[in-house]
Every structure is written in structure tokens, then in C-alpha cells.
Amino acid sequence: MAVVDWIAVDWGTTHMRAWLMAADGQVLDARSSDRGMGTLAPEGYEAALLALVADDLADGTVPVIVCGMAGAKQGWAEAPYAAVPCAPPDPRGARHVPTQDARLQVYILSGVSQHSPAEVMRGEETQIKGLIASRPDFDGVACLPGTHTKWAHLSAGEIVSFQTFMTGEMFALLSQQSVLRHTVASTGWDDDAFATAVDDAMSRPQAVAAKLFGLRADALLNALDGATARARLSGLLIGIELAAARPYWLGQQVALIGAAASCDAYQNALTAQGVPVLRLDPTEMTLAGLSAAYSELEPS
Amino acid sequence: MAVVDWIAVDWGTTHMRAWLMAADGQVLDARSSDRGMGTLAPEGYEAALLALVADDLADGTVPVIVCGMAGAKQGWAEAPYAAVPCAPPDPRGARHVPTQDARLQVYILSGVSQHSPAEVMRGEETQIKGLIASRPDFDGVACLPGTHTKWAHLSAGEIVSFQTFMTGEMFALLSQQSVLRHTVASTGWDDDAFATAVDDAMSRPQAVAAKLFGLRADALLNALDGATARARLSGLLIGIELAAARPYWLGQQVALIGAAASCDAYQNALTAQGVPVLRLDPTEMTLAGLSAAYSELEPS
DSSP: OOOOOEEEEEEOSSOEEEEEEOTTSOEEEEEEESOOGGGOOGGGHHHHHHHHHGGGOOSSOEEEEEEEGGGSTTSSSOOOOEESSBOSOOGGGSEEEOOSSTTEEEEEOOOEEETTTTEEESSHHHHHHHHHHHOTTOOSEEEEOSTTEEEEEEETTEEEEEEEEOHHHHHHHHHHTSGGGGTSOSSOOOHHHHHHHHHHHHHOTTHHHHHHHHHHHHHHHHOOOHHHHHHHHHHHHHHHHHHHTHHHHTTSOEEEESOHHHHHHHHHHHHHTTOOEEEEOHHHHHHHHHHHHHHHHSOO | OOOOOEEEEEEOSSOEEEEEEOTTSOEEEEEEESOOGGGOOGGGHHHHHHHHHGGGOOSSOEEEEEEEGGGSTTSSSOOOOEESSBOSOOGGGSEEEOOSSTTEEEEEOOOEEETTTTEEESSHHHHHHHHHHHOTTOOSEEEEOSTTEEEEEEETTEEEEEEEEOHHHHHHHHHHTSGGGGTSOSSOOOHHHHHHHHHHHHHOTTHHHHHHHHHHHHHHHHOOOHHHHHHHHHHHHHHHHHHHTHHHHTTSOEEEESOHHHHHHHHHHHHHTTOOEEEEOHHHHHHHHHHHHHHHHSOO
């Protein structure tokens, strides 16, 4: 294998991923583990990282650029938030974390915060940095569907404002933990049921409160299909999100960055509103963002 | 103890309660266990009931009037739904369940269903029966706050239509299982925060989607108090419910039947809208409903 020039790390709550990077920007190897923030005390991070990359370290020092929850208060070391309006954080303001192993030079990138309404992100700002770095001409809004979906207004390379929706977490809780778990299938889909539910929720957002239990009743009385229930639940939750996020997407192009299944649903809902959508691969954006940070930190 | 004339039973998902009743309507004793529907196979119900009441049975047969989830498909024996518009079910249409112990004569009361929008209730119809029996002059709407809050239009002793909101279950999931569990205290309250959140959600129901994660961000950035977060979360969820339930309460008197803390919150929110509220004790209503059913079954 070619010499590892630096290491890119995305450290989330449940998982961490590391990429061994060559000087020319090539990815030499991608590795991952389930040692997410939720499983680690501060003193456990270095070992968790070394377990993935130690064998490939050269004798000199190797920069390690980390984004995500490793920078949270309960993470490896706190990397303070940068406040909007701001460019996705400059790595020269990153938190340098001392390590036992002298070969590692670890930098944890800051998250981004907003004063009013109160908002925070950790990790998504790096994907937005990737979007800005890889699509400098992009003029629009970023939407990052996930457990906590983020919407961000971008302008002139800066995050101007952003908002978070717990849509993914609500879907998981309602479909797996609530009384609806008996009704909502774990797979399957129904495009028409989704589109109708999005419309219902966008035109009457309070319908969401009224229609959730209706899924259960419809299953008991009318043998509602589990895949249809799944699509309808997703549509209600994405619909109320789109109603609230209207100031973000109205009249804008939307860059969707996230897992394929979630992005498919958002794309269908946005396209039905006449909103042009640009789909971007989330891993590619994370790597582009970490690479941009690395090149700012160590100009070649 | 005086002779047990009949036994009233409220069999829920997590608990069951039994009352030993005298011929004159007096409650001789109240007993309960955690042998709810969720813990029992059909063949376990009789033993769970006998464990509470066997010692007090006389030699003759004793009618046992049961409401609630014991009548669900996955319960003791299915008691089919009566469809609205209808009076709370007549016990002469109740499901008679054969028992091994010849002293028991078990009747499980039907639930109530609605065709469109699809709705079901099991247990609440008996509290509504209690309301109608004990307050024959009541002219208004019934609201039964709980895990699944029910709103019911009543007219001339009948349930005309009803709607279910998962507000209680959503509050429990969000406050105990979601990322908000770090932010929302398990006790404590803030009346002003509640009232403001109800207003926000009623005037802009989509605000609920936008403001949930804001509780977490407000805690991280501004050290939002856990009791305030609790009241604000409750206000957002009750507010969107009231926005959707407006056709029920607008211009009506509302009878609130439920646990005191929940009813306090609903009462505050409804009173702020100028809605007159009648508070009724839920156990009293259950017993009044079961007693009315018993007297219809065995006219004295």
C-alpha cells in the first residue's frame, strides 16, 4: 500500500469510519467499527482509532482529521461550536487532542450552532463543507435526511441558518416502539400512500396528530397493509417537516445528502412540490469535507 | 364482609382492577394486579381473576362485568366492536365467556368502532357510559386524556363520532427514549412555558416538527431547565392535538376524564381557549359505567 499521508475520520454516535488517504487525495482504504461515541469514555478513543489504523502508520506523524460526535461534550474532547453565519468550521480552529502514540496528530473539527432559534450540528457541517468544496457553483439549500434531518440555508460559502427535524427518530420510535409497531411493516412501500400522506400533512399539519392512531385502527378494521402503513407514516412525518421547512425549500434548489432510501422519500415529496433536487452521496460529501479541511490545515 | 353481588373489572393492557360490589351498589373492596392483557394468554385470565377474588365468592354464581382489553382479539375472548353512532355498548350484546369455575359468569363488554375515519376504543366507552349514566343532563363532548387520548361527540346518550390522539404515548417516547431524554426532566412543570407552547402549536401546527429538537439545542446552548423542557414538550403535543380536535371542543363544554396530572394540562389549555371544563374522576366513571351495564344486564 502507498504511504498514508493523512487519515479522515467520521466519528458518530453509534459507529466510526476511518479512511487512509494518499497525498494525491486517493482513498487507500476505508475501515469502520462500532466504537461510536455512545460506547466510549474519553480515554478509549485513541485505542479505538489505533485498532483500525495502527498497522498502516509510517514512522513520522500522521494528521488525523475527525468530524462528528467525538467533538461533543461527552466525546473524546470538546470542540466548541462555531456560530452562524459562518463557513463550515476552519480546521485551524479545530481542537487538537494530545495522544499517547506520538505518530498521531488528531484534530477534531468544530460543530456549528445557531443562537435563535437554538440549533446545533456536529458532522453535517463537514458534509456541507464537502458540498461547498465539490460544487462551488451550487446555489441553493442543503437538506441532510437522517435520524435528525438538517436543513441549511447556504450563501457565498457560508451556512446562514439551519433547522433540525427529528423526523427519522420519530419514524423509528413510532414504527418500532409505539402501538403502531403491530401495524407498520419493517420493509415495503407504497408510493401513492406516501404522496397522499405528504399532501395531507402539508395542507393540514395538525392532521399528523389526528392520523397516527388511524393507522392502527385502519389495520384492525380494514386490514391495512403493513407496507402501506409504513409509507403513510413516513409521508405524515415528512409532510409536517416540509410544511415547517417551507422557508428553506420554497423557490430553491435542494441538495439532498443522506442514505438512499430516505433521500428517495424526500426527493419524491420535494419533486411533487416542483422543487429541483440534486442528489449527492453522503460518504463522498463527508470525504470531500474532511479533505477540504485537511488541505486548509496543511496547504500543499 | 357483606355478600358479593357482582364483580366489576377493568382489564387494561398493563394492569387489571376488580371491585367487589354489594347489591346496593356499594363497593365492598377494590383490588388490582399487574396481570394486564400484555402478560396473559387467553387461558390465563380466569386464574388471574380468581387470584384476586376467589376467597370472597359465595356458593352461587356471581356475574363479572369486564371492560377493556380483555375483549381484544389478543385478549381473553374477542368482544366485537359496536359501530357509531351508538350508545356505549349494551351488556346484552356482551361476550359471555365460559369458565372452569362454575361460580363465575363472565361478560366482556364490546368496544366501539368508527368506519371513517377508522377508529376503535376499548374501555373508554365504559367511562363514557358512566358519564351518561351519572350526568344524564350533560350536553357536550368527552375528552379522555391518556396514552391514547380519546375525544367523543355525544348526543342523546349516543357516541356520534370519536377520534384518538397518541399524545400520551408520544410524550413518553420522546421524553424517555429519544435524544430529548437528556433534556426533559421526569418531573417538574412550568405553566408559562406550557401555555406558550400550546399557543405556538395551535397557531402553527407544523411548529411542533420544527421545535422538538430545539429543546435539545436550547439545553446544550442555553442550559434550558428540565422542568421547562418537560412543560414545553407537553404543550407542543397537546397544542397540535387541540388544533386537530377543534371540531370537537369549539363552542362545547368538555368533560375531562383521566389522570389528574394529564387533566390539569388539558384543562389549562382548554380554559385558555375559553372552553368550559367539567372534571370527572376516571375510576368513578369506570365504576358508574360497569354498574350501569350490570343493571341493564340484570334489572333489579
